[in-house]
Amino acid sequence: MVGEGAYRMMQDNRAELEKKVGIPFEVVRIAVRDLAKARSAPSHLLTDDPFSVVNDPQVDVVLELIGGLDPAAKLVETALLNDKHVVTANKELIAKHGSRLVSLARDRKLDLHYEAAVGGGIPLIQPMKHQLAGNEVLKMMGILNGTTNYILTKMFNEGAEFSTALAEAQACGYAEADPTNDVDGFDAVYKISILASIAFGQQAPFDQVHREGIRAVSKADMFYAALLGFRIKLLGIVEPVENGRILARVHPTMIPKDHPLASVNDVYNALWLNGDFVGDVMFSGRGAGANPTASAVIGDLIDVGRNIKIQGPASAIPYGPYMEMASMDDLITRYYIRVLATDRPKGLGHIAMTFGDNDVSLAAMELRPKSDSNAEVVFLTHPAREVAVQRTLSQLKEQGNVQEIASCIRVEA
Amino acid sequence: MVGEGAYRMMQDNRAELEKKVGIPFEVVRIAVRDLAKARSAPSHLLTDDPFSVVNDPQVDVVLELIGGLDPAAKLVETALLNDKHVVTANKELIAKHGSRLVSLARDRKLDLHYEAAVGGGIPLIQPMKHQLAGNEVLKMMGILNGTTNYILTKMFNEGAEFSTALAEAQACGYAEADPTNDVDGFDAVYKISILASIAFGQQAPFDQVHREGIRAVSKADMFYAALLGFRIKLLGIVEPVENGRILARVHPTMIPKDHPLASVNDVYNALWLNGDFVGDVMFSGRGAGANPTASAVIGDLIDVGRNIKIQGPASAIPYGPYMEMASMDDLITRYYIRVLATDRPKGLGHIAMTFGDNDVSLAAMELRPKSDSNAEVVFLTHPAREVAVQRTLSQLKEQGNVQEIASCIRVEA
Numbered sequence: 135m136v137g138e139g140a141y142r143m144m145q146d147n148r149a150e151l152e153k154k155v156g157i158p159f160e161v162v163r164i165a166v167r168d169l170a171k172a173r174s175a176p177s178h179l180l181t182d183d184p185f186s187v188v189n190d191p192q193v194d195v196v197l198e199l200i201g202g203l204d205p206a207a208k209l210v211e212t213a214l215l216n217d218k219h220v221v222t223a224n225k226e227l228i229a230k231h232g233s234r235l236v237s238l239a240r241d242r243k244l245d246l247h248y249e250a251a252v253g254g255g256i257p258l259i260q261p262m263k264h265q266l267a268g269n270e271v272l273k274m275m276g277i278l279n280g281t282t283n284y285i286l287t288k289m290f291n292e293g294a295e296f297s298t299a300l301a302e303a304q305a306c307g308y309a310e311a312d313p314t315n316d317v318d319g320f321d322a323v324y325k326i327s328i329l330a331s332i333a334f335g336q337q338a339p340f341d342q343v344h345r346e347g348i349r350a351v352s353k354a355d356m357f358y359a360a361l362l363g364f365r366i367k368l369l370g371i372v373e374p375v376e377n378g379r380i381l382a383r384v385h386p387t388m389i390p391k392d393h394p395l396a397s398v399n400d401v402y403n404a405l406w407l408n409g410d411f412v413g414d415v416m417f418s419g420r421g422a423g424a425n426p427t428a429s430a431v432i433g434d435l436i437d438v439g440r441n442i443k444i445q446g447p448a449s450a451i452p453y454g455p456y457m458e459m460a461s462m463d464d465l466i467t468r469y470y471i472r473v474l475a476t477d478r479p480k481g482l483g484h485i486a487m488t489f490g491d492n493d494v495s496l497a498a499m500e501l502r503p504k505s506d507s508n509a510e511v512v513f514l515t516h517p518a519r520e521v522a523v524q525r526t527l528s529q530l531k532e533q534g535n536v537q538e539i540a541s542c543i544r545v546e547a
Numbered sequence: 548m549v550g551e552g553a554y555r556m557m558q559d560n561r562a563e564l565e566k567k568v569g570i571p572f573e574v575v576r577i578a579v580r581d582l583a584k585a586r587s588a589p590s591h592l593l594t595d596d597p598f599s600v601v602n603d604p605q606v607d608v609v610l611e612l613i614g615g616l617d618p619a620a621k622l623v624e625t626a627l628l629n630d631k632h633v634v635t636a637n638k639e640l641i642a643k644h645g646s647r648l649v650s651l652a653r654d655r656k657l658d659l660h661y662e663a664a665v666g667g668g669i670p671l672i673q674p675m676k677h678q679l680a681g682n683e684v685l686k687m688m689g690i691l692n693g694t695t696n697y698i699l700t701k702m703f704n705e706g707a708e709f710s711t712a713l714a715e716a717q718a719c720g721y722a723e724a725d726p727t728n729d730v731d732g733f734d735a736v737y738k739i740s741i742l743a744s745i746a747f748g749q750q751a752p753f754d755q756v757h758r759e760g761i762r763a764v765s766k767a768d769m770f771y772a773a774l775l776g777f778r779i780k781l782l783g784i785v786e787p788v789e790n791g792r793i794l795a796r797v798h799p800t801m802i803p804k805d806h807p808l809a810s811v812n813d814v815y816n817a818l819w820l821n822g823d824f825v826g827d828v829m830f831s832g833r834g835a836g837a838n839p840t841a842s843a844v845i846g847d848l849i850d851v852g853r854n855i856k857i858q859g860p861a862s863a864i865p866y867g868p869y870m871e872m873a874s875m876d877d878l879i880t881r882y883y884i885r886v887l888a889t890d891r892p893k894g895l896g897h898i899a900m901t902f903g904d905n906d907v908s909l910a911a912m913e914l915r916p917k918s919d920s921n922a923e924v925v926f927l928t929h930p931a932r933e934v935a936v937q938r939t940l941s942q943l944k945e946q947g948n949v950q951e952i953a954s955c956i957r958v959e960a
Contacts, residue, residue, distance in 0.1 A: 268845030
C-alpha cells in the first residue's frame with residue numbers, strides 16, 4: 135500500500151522533486167510479496183526477493199515499507215551494512231531497534247529516517263528533533279491510531295457500542311479482520327515509544343509502556359463523558375513524573391471537550407505537546423493511508439537526496455540506549471469510575487467511604503437507577519494516585535452491594 | 548523581548564542543548580537599544596552597537612531579533628559577508644529580501660534560518676521545506692496574526708464591537724498602541740508571502756498579496772456568521788488559480804464552524820495545508836510572545852550548531868526570484884454580503900436581480916427589518932468570480948433603495 139503510494143508520488147511529482155533535490159531519483163528495483171498482483175510500476179522493476187534490493191550495488195537509498203520485524207529488520211541492517219541510506223515507515227522496527235539501527239547508520243555515515251513511522255503524513259518526528267529541540271518536553275499526548283479514533287468517534291456521535299463501530303470500521307477498510315494491533319493499543323504503544331525516545335533522548339522500552347485498548351469502553355461511558363463535558367480518546371501520553379523518570383502510557387482517556395485533541399475525529403491523528411518555552415503546540419492530519427504515509431516517506435527521501443547531492447555527512451540524530459521508565463504506580467491523575475451497585479441502605483455511603491479510606495477524594499458523582507433494585511453510580515475523582523485508585527477498586531469489588539466495576543477511565547484536564 | 552527569551556532558553560536548557568548539539572553555545576555579545584534597561588544577561592555582554600556584533604571575529608552565529616528593515620537588513624547582510632551563520636525571526640526582512648539573502652548565505656556556504664518568522668513557536672517553515680516537500684500544495688490557509696485572532700475571538704464570544712475588543716487587546720498587551728501592522732493585515736501579508744515562497748519555490752512579491760484588515764468586521768457580521776454556521780477569521784490564503792498562477796490574499800474570511808481553523812481562538816496561530824498526497828494537515832500553537840518565538844530561534848540555532856559540529860555544508864534551501872502572481876480578479880469563491888436597504892415595493896427583487904444580472908447566483912438569503920422603513924439583507928452566494936461580485940456591489944450602490952453595502956466577506960468552504 136505505502137510502497138504503491140510512494141512510487142506514484144515519485145512519478146506524479148517527478149519534475150518538482152528533481153527541482154527540490156537538485157538530482158533526479160530513479161527507481162531501480164521494487165520487492166513485492168506477490169509478483170502477479172497488478173501495480174503502477176512496470177513489471178521489469180519488480181522482484182519477490184527483497185534481499186536482491188538491499189544487495190544491489192546500483193541502489194543508493196532503500197525505502198523499507200514492508201512493516202513488521204521479519205524480514206524488515208534484517209533488510210534494513212543489510213542495507214546499512216551495504217552503505218545504503220534507509221527510509222522506513224516501520225514503527226515496530228524503530229520502537230524495538232531504533233537506537234541500535236540509528237547508531238549503526240550514524241557510525242557508517244548514513245541517513246536513517248522514519249518520519250512515516252508515527253502520524254503518517256503529519257510532520258512530527260523531525261520537528262521534535264529540530265524546531266522543538268530546544269524545549270524541555272513537559273507533556274505529550276497523541277491520538278496516534280486512526281482505527282480506534284474512527285471507532286470512538288462513531289461510538290460518541292451515533293451512540294454505537296464498540297462491536298457495532300468496529301464492524302463498521304472493518305466494512306470501511308479502516309480496521310483489519312484481526313483488529314488486535316489497533317484496538318488493543320499495540321500500534322499506539324510503538325508510536326508513543328518512538329516519540330518518547332526522541333523527546334527524552336534515550337530509547338523508551340516499548341514493553342514498559344502501560345497499554346490498555348478500547349474494547350472495554352462502552353456506550354454508557356460515552357454518555358457520561360458527554361454529560362460531564364468530556365470526550366473519550368485513545369491517547370498515548372508521555373511525561374516526566376515526581377521521581378524524575380518518564381512515564382509512558384496508552385489508554386482510553388477522558389479529555390475536556392474544548393481541548394484541541396477533543397475535536398480530532400474519525401481517522402485523523404494528532405499530537406499535542408507542551409514544552410517549557412514553546413507552550414502548547416499541536417499537529418494534526420491523516421495518520422495512515424497510502425498517500426499520506428507516502429508523503430512522509432518521500433519527504434525523508436528528499437532530505438536523503440539533498441544530502442547525497444551536497445555530499446553532506448549523515449544527518450540522522452541518534453538517541454541513547456534504553457531508559458528506565460516510571461511505572462503506573464507513579465501516576466497521579468483524575469479518574470472516572472462507573473460502578474453498578476444494588477440499592478441498599480448505606481450502600482452508597484459505603485462506596486463513598488471506601489474512596490475516602492484510600493485518600494481518593496471525589497470531585498463529582500452521578501447516580502442513576504437502573505431498575506428497582508440497582509443503580510449505576512459514576513464518580514469523578516480529584517487528582518489521586520493510581521495505586522490508591524486500584525486499591526479502592528479492589529476493595530469495592532469485595533463489597534456486598536457492588537455488582538460490578540463497569541469501567542475506570544483516566545481523565546486528563 | 549524575543550532576544551531576552553532566547554537568552555533565557557539558552558541558560559535554562561544549557562545542558563540539554565549541549566547534549567543535543569554536541570558542542571556548547573557561548574553567548575559572546577548582545578546588542579541592545581537601551582543599555583540602562585534591566586536584563587537577564589550580564590552587563591559585560593551588552594553593547595548598543597549592533598555592528599560590533601556582526602563584525603566580531605569571535606562570533607560564529609548571529610541571532611537577528613530586532614525586527615524591521617533598518618538596521619536589520621544591513622546587519623544580516625554584513626554578518627553573512629563576515630562568514631557568520633544567521634538565525635532571524637524577522638518576517639518583514641524575509642518577506643522582502645528572503646530570496647536574495649538565502650542565496651547569499653548559500654553561495655557563502657552559510658546557514659540562514661528563519662523558522663520564527665512565521666507562526667512563532669509552531670514548526671511550519673522547516674516542515675514545509677522538508678517533510679511536506681514532496682507534495683504539490685493545493686491550498687494553504689493560516690491564522691497568522693495573534694492580535695487579530697484575539698480581537699475576532701472576543702467579538703464573536705462576547706458580541707463586542709471591533710473598537711471595544713481592540714481596546715481590551717491593547718490593555719492585555721496583545722495589541723500595540725498603533726495597531727495598524729496587525730489589524731490592517733500587514734503582518735499577515737509578510738507571513739503568507741514567506742509561506743507562499745516556500746511552497747512554490749519562488750519569492751512571492753508581498754506587494755502583490757491582496758490585503759484587507761479586520762477594522763470593517765462588525766458585531767452584526769459575527770451574528771450572521773453564527774446564524775449561518777460560520778466563524779470569521781483573518782486568514783492568509785494561498786492557492787494556484789485557473790491560469791496556473793499563485794493567488795495570495797489576506798482578508799477576513801468566513802469558514803464553517805467545524806473547520807479545524809474555526810476552533811483556533813485567542814492569540815493562537817495555525818496553518819492548515821492541503822497537499823496532493825498528504826491531504827489535510829494542520830499545525831497550531833502560540834504564534835507570538837518571547838518564549839514561543841525563542842523556541843523556534845533556538846531550534847534553528849541547534850541545527851546551525853549541529854552543522855558546525857559536523858562541518859556540514861550549508862543547509863539553507865534557496866528559492867527562486869520573484870514570481871508573477873495572480874490578481875484578485877482571478878478569484879472564484881463564495882461571498883457573504885450584508886446590505887442595508889429601504890423597504891420599498893420590488894426593492895428586494897431589484898437587489899436580487901442585480902446579482903443575477905452579473906451571473907452571481909445566490910445560495911441563501913436572510914432579511915431582517917431594522918425599522919419600519921428599512922431592513923438588513925444578508926446574501927450568501929454560490930462560488931462566483933470576484934470581478935462579478937465587485938461589479939454587483941458597484942451597481943447595488945447606485946440603486947435608490949440600497950442605503951449601504953455594510954459588508955462583503957469572502958467565504959471558504
